Amino acid sequence: MKLVVFFSAEGTTAKVAKDLAAELGAEVFEIVPAEPYSKADIRWINPVARCNREKFGKKEVPSVGTVENFSEYDEVYLGFPIWYGCAPNVVNTFCKAYDWSGKKLTVFATSGGSGIGKTGEKLMPFVSGAELVKTVLVKTAADVLK
Numbered sequence: 001m002k003l004v005v006f007f008s009a010e011g012t013t014a015k016v017a018k019d020l021a022a023e024l025g026a027e028v029f030e031i032v033p034a035e036p037y038s039k040a041d042i043r044w045i046n047p048v049a050r051c052n053r054e055k056f057g058k059k060e061v062p063s064v065g066t067v068e069n070f071s072e073y074d075e076v077y078l079g080f081p082i083w084y085g086c087a088p089n090v091v092n093t094f095c096k097a098y099d100w101s102g103k104k105l106t107v108f109a110t111s112g113g114s115g116i117g118k119t120g121e122k123l124m125p126f127v128s129g130a131e132l133v134k135t136v137l138v139k140t141a142a143d144v145l146k
């Protein structure tokens with residue numbers, strides 16, 4: 001069974017994830033932060049904005065709900081916006097709570113211009129046991145499947 005999991009603060013990654021799920025016939029789960037992000041929260045040019053406090057304070061960022069029957073999925077597609085050259089903390093906190101052993105994991109990310117960089121490597125400690133298929137920077141769902 002296939003699962004598309006995503007976090008999106010501003011809608012770009014959400015569109016890709018939903019299109020991808022439709023294309024794959026996969027279930028979809030949105031990572032929704034327990035405390036939703038306001039526009040001010042993600043205004044990274046403000047040094048004391050929430051996003052900067054979370055990033056530089058290495059904070060855990062809890063999300064709402066859980067994926068039921070996670071163990072039944074053998075292929076997981078994980079999508080998020082690149083924040084500071086890697087996955088947002090809320091994605092790391094989410095991933096840590098699950099057992100990724102034996103899952104084929106495809107990571108896709110959208111960005112404001114930077115490349116995929118070390119996004120995959122930096123995520124690996126949080127998805128231990130997963131078999132990383134690829135990590136790709138995307139604009140559309142088709143880019144994930146190329």
Ligand SMILES: Cc1cc2nc3c(=O)[nH]c(=O)nc-3n(C[C@H](O)[C@H](O)[C@H](O)COP(=O)(O)O)c2cc1C
Binds near residue numbers: 007008012014051115
């Ligand atoms: C807190 C924050 C940090 C970001 N850091 C980066 C970055 O390091 N490199 C980059 O190219 N874009 C960065 N961006 C831009 C987002 O990756 C980009 O706009 C993304 O497509 C947004 O996806 P979303 O609409 O699904 O939230 C950042 C955006 C925010 C809010």
